[in-house]
């Protein structure tokens with residue numbers, strides 16, 4: 059039985075050609091010409107003036123938080139159901155993540171619960187588009203304006219997605235992307251910060267590069283990071299960017315085929331196909347086990363592996379992360395939807411290399427498992 063991996067990237071465009079150019083010219087560091095080109099093209103893709111590439115999406119979040127001067131005691135509102143990077147970026151600066159539960163159908167932060175979380179210490183709202191559907195951005199932007207808060211937009215799963223016709227990643231005062239291999243554009247590892255604000259852009263550039271003083275090298279007035287992005291990564295990214303439209307189209311095809319095959323499967327909840335007139339781009343194809351299914355997502359991942367299918371559990375909720383519990387954060391807090399997603403959600407293969415035949419095979423083996431659970 060051949061194994062079907064959870065994700066396999068496709069690198070069949072100009073990736074090799076541009077990489078060879080790096081090697082032939084000797085430009086492999088962050089000083090190489092592809093870095094600027096990639097930053098400019100990403101900025102154009104999401105209608106932003108400035109793109110600042112960094113070593114990964116987590117680094118992008120850290121720089122974004124630092125650039126907004128979030129520090130001791132500052133509160134940042136964010137979803138309870140997201141990757142830990144959102145919270146660690148804030149905690150590392152001494153800030154406090156303030157959590158909001160998720161909507162059970164879109165899996166995005168429940169925006170109705172944001173306003174009650176705003177206090178005098180709130181500095182920013184971090185919106186995170188989860189798994190392929192855009193969060194309802196407009197009401198959040200209004201809230202932010204009303205309360206004079208910054209918006210950090212985590213669009214790490216959203217390359218090529220739009221909200222009301224405008225690109226995701228174009229809404230935050232500062233927005234971030236990741237280029238990890240399971241994202242719609244990959245550079246192996248990589249990330250980018252985008253903004254329209256020149257001052258913020260300069261600050262991010264400085265923070266990413268150890269806060270070197272502009273004219274005096276090796277002299278620093280502030281602690282920065284070395285989160286630079288290389289010409290090799292940019293070479294791959296440029297080639298990936300050229301294919302973004304076909305990538306998104308194929309991801310949508312994969313999602314639609316899964317939905318077609320799984321929509322009558324009573325034991326799992328499938329992703330919404332559309333929200334706010336935007337079709338899901340299925341960063342991953344997520345499933346949530348129904349209430350009457352008596353196994354956890356971890357057990358499901360093991361069962362799928364025994365049938366030759368790679369899968370992953372959903373994110374573990376932020377307030378239940380042992381590391382934060384140890385720090386005394388989120389004591390007694392409960393976010394039932396996030397907790398349920400973390401225990402019952404899992405995603406099945408949906409990488410670009412996946413063939414329709416494999417999709418059918420995944421569904422067949424998954425259905426066999428679900429049948430046996432009775």
Ligand SMILES: *Cc1c(COP(=O)(O)O)cnc(C)c1O
Nearest residue numbers: 114115116141214215236237238
């Ligand atoms: C992937 C991802 C990140 C982090 O990206 P890395 O490049 O893996 O550090 C951040 N936020 C979200 C929502 C993600 O999905």
